[in-house]
Amino acid sequence: MKVARYLQWSVVAALATIALKTAAWGLTGSVGLLSDAMESFVNLAAAVFALAMVTVAHAPADDEHPFGHGKAEYFSSGFEGLLILGAALAIIWAALQRLMAPQPLEALGLGVALSVLSSAINGGVAWMLLRAAREHDSIALEADGRHLMTDVWTSIGVAGGVLLVPLTGWWWLDPLLAMAVALNITREAWGLLRRSIDGLMDRALGESEQAVIQRVLAELASEEVRFDHLRTRRAARHKFCEFHMHAPGRWSLSLAAARRAEVERALTEAVPGLKVTIELLPQSVEPVGLHEAARGA
Template structure:
């Protein structure tokens, strides 16, 4: 299935779980079940926004966006994180009010059964989405999957806590569980916002991918003949980029140099799916002026620091 298909399925499942969890809350009057139902509304909003951003990310490059629209998925992750944080604050406020004035819960058998069904739906979908998020390298799909997993663990915690209320009669356990739910989803929301910000700021590729790139370059490097330096990488949604310098003898013809560059770029893109490689050709004894200026600036800063 494609990313958009999973997100459409996520919207459908969110609608079903909203109905189930709202029914469980209405039947029992439990504030922790109300908190769980509120998070499902956040799931729905997040899935709808993620679907919109994935659609934008798939647009081809144009004059205004020559590198494509891949970063749109990071907006989805950040938006979902903000929604989660807002839901956590709302849940915490409601739980504090109930903690100050505990109220009995009733009909827990049916309420817990409805919650269990919704949890199984969310868990199955989240597992499939996270697996495919890694295959398609989709930040939007990963964010939605992780949010659903958070919802699953939240629901499990709520059900265990309500069983405790049922067994002990301690009414304060219900709002206490809701507060723990709020803290858990607040943590997840902050994590999603952080991931989104790192992507928008052109975070470097992960260490494993950088090692793959270096391995390919080492296969082409030759002492006193071909060397590579100033390797810089970045993530942009599903697309990955690497820029570097390739030094070779000044006496080589332009055709020979360009042919080797094309071979190296293709080898890099074959080794790392979704990668776009860009290589600047330089003679062995020449450094790019921009690099020299950057090095001089760094050296000046170090001297000033001393």
């Protein structure tokens, strides 16, 4: 499973950066670098949970889950968002303690060098994850990649700020940087939580994908065949659409089924990964039932 293999690399990167950033904090005593190290622990927990959820998401459909397990990926990004929020609160608490009792920093050169090395590792893995997320349409990979990229910019900002502390003599700058890190990752956490909630609430496909579906149906429509009541939804990498196809009542069942198969094939070719459900109806029939009740709810 390719998606899982990418997340395994994320776990390895998290372990490496934890070691480097913890060493940087131990050498310098910087609470800013401590906050950076704490975020790497979040990266590790998030990557492990994402790996577990992606494994569940790729399990085949069964009797209890006939539409598959794709939504498990949304739990991964939501869990990562909650972890980030927890880390932000811990960072702010540590920063407040240091702000009330500032301390000089030591061995900044080696400590910052270790932090920069960890940023390079995270940057490479984040680039790989975001590229794979686009290729496999995986929110779990995207969430982990975006979090790692946020960590990269955070580490760069912290390293630069920490180097300014001995130059300026502003020892309060170190805890202030830690608070800035906390606020930055809180913003990332909110974005992940919002996307997870949207996915679990059966959000419709994006505007561009809906436009492609509408264009294909418009091209296939004719005086004899029309389409209506289109609905779409996404479940992680899975995409669904359903609609009514109205055909002449005089058509044989085999002809109507063949035309419906053509429509389904055209849509799946235009939108890769799309799962299509078409309800075949006579031209004059406008059903009042489950679909209309759902639209009016």
